[in-house]
Amino acid sequence: xxxxxxxxxxxxxxxxxxxxxxxxxxxxxxxxxxxxxxxxxxxxxxxxxxxxxxxxxxxxxxxxxxxxxxxxxxxxxxxxxxxxxxxxxxxxxxxxxxxxxxxxxxxxxxxxxxxxxxxxxxxxxxxxxxxxxxxxxxxxxxxxxxxxxxxxxxxxxxxxxxxxxxxxxxxxxxxxxxxxxxxxxxxxxxxxxxxxxxxxxxxxxxxxxxxxxxxxxxxxxxxxxxxxxxxxxxxxxxxxxxxxxxxxxxxxxxxxxxxxxxxxxxxxxxxxxxxxxxxxxxxxxxxxxxxxxxxxxxxxxxxxxxxxxxxxxxxxxxxxxxxxxxxxxxxxxxxxxxxxxxxxxxxxxxxxxxxxxxxxxxxxxxxxxxxxxxxxxxxxxxxxxxxxxxxxxxxxxxxxxxxxxxxxxxxxxxxxxxxxxxxxxxxxxxxxxxxxxxxxxxxxxxxxxxxxxxxxxxxxxxxxxxxxxxxxxxxxxxxxxxxxxxxxxxxxxxxxxxxxxxxxxxxxxxxxxxxxxxxxxxxxxxxxxxxxxxxxxxxxxxxxxxxxxxxxxxxxxxxxxxxxxxxxxxxxxxxxxxxxxxxxxxxxxxx
RNA sequence: GCGAGCGUAGCACAAUGGAUAGUGUAGUGGCCUCCGAAGCCAUAGAUCUGGGUUCGAUUCCCAGCGCUCGCACCA
Numbered sequence: 001x002x003x004x005x006x007x008x009x010x011x012x013x014x015x016x017x018x019x020x021x022x023x024x025x026x027x028x029x030x031x032x033x034x035x036x037x038x039x040x041x042x043x044x045x046x047x048x049x050x051x052x053x054x055x056x057x058x059x060x061x062x063x064x065x066x067x068x069x070x071x072x073x074x075x076x077x078x079x080x081x082x083x084x085x086x087x088x089x090x091x092x093x094x095x096x097x098x099x100x101x102x103x104x105x106x107x108x109x110x111x112x113x114x115x116x117x118x119x120x121x122x123x124x125x126x127x128x129x130x131x132x133x134x135x136x137x138x139x140x141x142x143x144x145x146x147x148x149x150x151x152x153x154x155x156x157x158x159x160x161x162x163x164x165x166x167x168x169x170x171x172x173x174x175x176x177x178x179x180x181x182x183x184x185x186x187x188x189x190x191x192x193x194x195x196x197x198x199x200x201x202x203x204x205x206x207x208x209x210x211x212x213x214x215x216x217x218x219x220x221x222x223x224x225x226x227x228x229x230x231x232x233x234x235x236x237x238x239x240x241x242x243x244x245x246x247x248x249x250x251x252x253x254x255x256x257x258x259x260x261x262x263x264x265x266x267x268x269x270x271x272x273x274x275x276x277x278x279x280x281x282x283x284x285x286x287x288x289x290x291x292x293x294x295x296x297x298x299x300x301x302x303x304x305x306x307x308x309x310x311x312x313x314x315x316x317x318x319x320x321x322x323x324x325x326x327x328x329x330x331x332x333x334x335x336x337x338x339x340x341x342x343x344x345x346x347x348x349x350x351x352x353x354x355x356x357x358x359x360x361x362x363x364x365x366x367x368x369x370x371x372x373x374x375x376x377x378x379x380x381x382x383x384x385x386x387x388x389x390x391x392x393x394x395x396x397x398x399x400x401x402x403x404x405x406x407x408x409x410x411x412x413x414x415x416x417x418x419x420x421x422x423x424x425x426x427x428x429x430x431x432x433x434x435x436x437x438x439x440x441x442x443x444x445x446x447x448x449x450x451x452x453x454x455x456x457x458x459x460x461x462x463x464x465x466x467x468x469x470x471x472x473x474x475x476x477x478x479x480x481x482x483x484x485x486x487x488x489x490x491x492x493x494x495x496x497x498x499x500x501x502x503x504x505x506x507x508x509x510x511x512x513x514x515x516x517x518x519x520x521x522x523x524x525x526x527x528x529x530x531x532x533x534x535x536x537x538x539x540x541x542x543x544x545x546x547x548x549x550x551x552x553x554x555x556x557x558x559x560x561x562x563x564x565x566x567x568x569x570x571x572x573x574x575x576x577x578x579x580x581x582x583x584x585x586x587x588x589x590x591x
Numbered sequence: 592g593c594g595a596g597c598g599u600a601g602c603a604c605a606a607u608g609g610a611u612a613g614u615g616u617a618g619u620g621g622c623c624u625c626c627g628a629a630g631c632c633a634u635a636g637a638u639c640u641g642g643g644u645u646c647g648a649u650u651c652c653c654a655g656c657g658c659u660c661g662c663a664c665c666a
Binding site for chain 1: 610
């Protein structure tokens with residue numbers, strides 16, 4: 001018998017067909033199936049209330065008719081109760097719970113269940129996107145971590161995902177930087193070479209500051225820096241070589257961070273990549289009449305928009321140079337034509353909301369006029385990283401926390417704890433465990449809260465290993481692995497699980513009921529592009545497991561009881577690890 | 592000034608228009624001769640203010656207050 005992966009979606013469909021056979025206006029009836037508070041069952045259908053109210057009918061009578069028309073498969077699987085003003089509550093019977101758990105017993109089976117949702121779709125996800133010649137700081141963490149989780153969620157739902165790091169490699173900062181670089185190189189070259197080898201990004205940052213200070217103090221330097229930039233843009237061989245060197249070194253340094261975070265991009269098409277693609281953008285938008293001249297610049301206004309009718313989208317500066325609006329337009333076109341994208345997700349902080357709203361408005365009109373297919377466009381924003389005073393942490397105010405420093409600190413704190421608690425673990429393994437725990441803590445701190453909120457940065461909070469943290473989730477997994485080690489059993493072993501008796505105790509049932517809702521957690525997290533829904537689910541799952549672990553002993557003599565509890569342990573481990581990997585975290589077998 | 596986001600317990604967070612607003616931490620009280628106490632169980636504490644829509648509002652709409660951010664050539 002087929003067991004649906006997403007039980008809520010399955011119920012939704014069953015209710016719709018029941019509505020038709022119960023003579024409801026099925027076309028105007030939305031069942032509104034939700035996961036329910038455990039007090040009321042596993043799922044609840046709320047749609048009867050609004051439907052009945054709008055037609056001045058008795059909601060309970062409608063609910064009764066609907067329940068009577070439900071197919072036998074639903075009635076076999078669920079206790080169905082009409083409650084309150086007209087909620088329909090569904091509680092899975094133990095046999096149905098076990099049926100789902102037996103069906104979805106491996107990563108591949110879970111993926112097969114989830115993967116129909118976006119099968120055949122192609123998505124480009126643009127995230128991380130730091131500027132070259134600078135170190136990544138704590139503010140870069142959110143885009144990287146959230147973006148990677150979104151990629152993995154989309155892939156799990158069956159989409160083909162293209163990870164694109166849209167690095168800022170063509171900014172005006174290169175004039176000052178190249179000026180300072182050349183000057184320093186002629187001065188004390190050996191020391192500089194050492195610095196550039198060991199800590200290149202720190203050195204580039206320092207040189208930029210030297211150039212910037214000098215340019216502000218001396219107009220002649222400012223002029224010289226501008227000249228270096230013009231030379232670069234005109235393809236001067238020496239400056240181009242310096243620029244390429246800086247970018248290459250920068251990307252290599254970024255990759256060290258990405259390796260730690262488990263990120264690997266398919267493309268690193270920075271702004272410079274689109275340099276030769278902007279003329280077509282100017283041409284098409286001008287020919288269409290979308291772009292026009294204003295104060296010497298080429299801009300787009302949106303007359304229908306209350307703000308953007310007067311706030312311009314500047315796509316070519318008065319001096320003729322392109323800016324990021326231009327390259328972003330070219331990027332959208334490239335992603336359509338070269339990647340054939342069905343959807344584009346750009347992950348940046350909320351301060352760029354205006355820019356992307358203008359960009360998407362412009363792209364929609366442009367593509368429509370040219371009869372280009374329009375991909376789904378999503379700007380995934382997140383809140384600012386603020387200090388404990390509530391002010392945004394910024395690159396320029398000196399007190400910036402380097403991302404590398406943050407990750408190192410997290411690992412060090414985790415190592416202290418592992419040394420303290422992990423008695424029987426060899427020292428070299430402890431170091432590896434600390435890396436996983438430390439990084440996962442940092443990632444989870446970001447992924448466990450709604451990305452829209454501002455982020456109050458505090459070491460203790462971010463790297464805490466108690467409560468709703470990655471350590472709690474990893475600990476639950478480690479305990480499950482420990483059970484299997486102790487019993488000499490293998491998670492998911494079919495022969496063992498064949499002996500399982502029906503689920504019985506409150507803790508067993510509560511855990512099983514949580515497990516089957518994995519599908520819904522995945523759906524919500526993916527559809528809203530908000531990974532914290534999955535984090536929250538996993539945290540609650542780990543909580544149900546911990547409660548089960550305390551209430552019911554797995555290593556009991558009764559082999560049927562032991563088998564069913566081992567099955568629960570194996571599925572918890574499966575869902576927990578699958579979920580954590582979807583968030584981009586690594587998992588452990590002991591800690 | 593115009594616009595956007597946010598406003599939930601001491602602190603940090605959650606709640607896809609649903610039923611008694613959930614969790615962590617800090618507080619209080621229990622639980623390791625028993626599969627790992629980074630744990631479990633119990634307890635106390637909150638929706639900025641005022642309207643509106645709805646059978647039902649933390650959620651949607653309007654007004655106000657507060658914080659943060661954006662608003663012509665930085666990205």
